[in-house]
Amino acid sequence: MSDTYRMDFPVSWDELHRNARALAWRLSELGPFEGIVAITRGGLVPAAIVARELEIRLIDTACVATYDKKDMGDPSILKGVEGAGEGEGWLIIDDLVDTGTTARVVRNMLPKAHFATVYAKPAGRPLVDTFITEVSQDTWILFPWDVAPVYAKPIKEMR
Ligand SMILES: O=P(O)(O)OC[C@H]1O[C@H](OP(=O)(O)OP(=O)(O)O)[C@H](O)[C@@H]1O
Numbered sequence: 001m002s003d004t005y006r007m008d009f010p011v012s013w014d015e016l017h018r019n020a021r022a023l024a025w026r027l028s029e030l031g032p033f034e035g036i037v038a039i040t041r042g043g044l045v046p047a048a049i050v051a052r053e054l055e056i057r058l059i060d061t062a063c064v065a066t067y068d069k070k071d072m073g074d075p076s077i078l079k080g081v082e083g084a085g086e087g088e089g090w091l092i093i094d095d096l097v098d099t100g101t102t103a104r105v106v107r108n109m110l111p112k113a114h115f116a117t118v119y120a121k122p123a124g125r126p127l128v129d130t131f132i133t134e135v136s137q138d139t140w141i142l143f144p145w146d147v148a149p150v151y152a153k154p155i156k157e158m159r
């Protein structure tokens with residue numbers, strides 16, 4: 001298991017919705033955009049929220065897998081994008097940039113697109129055109145789709 005991450009940063013659905021909306025506000029000043037390329041799977045939910053706010057209905061996916069849980073591997077491109085040329089006028093959306101590896105791969109596919117994420121860590125920041133919240137490099141962002149409510153033992157029982 002990776003020892004890169006020292007703490008978790010849990011994000012609720014409400015918080016994610018609020019941050020994705022804030023991202024849409026920023027992007028609304030920069031558009032209009034012809035369409036969105038969502039980087040699966042993490043970019044799907046933020047892309048849906050931004051698409052709703054910016055009234056964009058043309059949505060494609062770039063399917064890239066770089067991590068197995070918290071372990072980073074080589075990025076695997078499962079599907080690229082056709083029909084967006086070099087990406088001029090297109091918006092690429094992902095949930096976050098960490099090392100920037102995934103962003104670099106998709107930027108190579110669509111070098112003229114605008115790259116936006118909800119969260120950014122310092123190493124990935126230079127790869128992103130617009131983001132909302134910065135999180136430290138040693139933090140693992142825990143998304144609501146990766147967690148389930150479980151019983152928490154009373155503190156007294158844990159001492
Ligand atoms: O900047 P990087 O170091 O490349 O990390 C960021 C990428 O890692 C996660 O995807 P992951 O590969 O876990 O796939 P998933 O979106 O399907 O969960 C996340 O959704 C980003 O796409």
Ligand SMILES: Nc1nc2[nH]cnc2c(=O)[nH]1
Pocket residue numbers: 067096097098139140141142143
């Ligand atoms: N969920 C999640 N996926 C990641 N992939 C790379 N970094 C992260 C992170 O902090 N959280």
Ligand SMILES: [Mg+2]
Pocket residue numbers: 039040041042043064094102
């Ligand atoms: Mg991803």
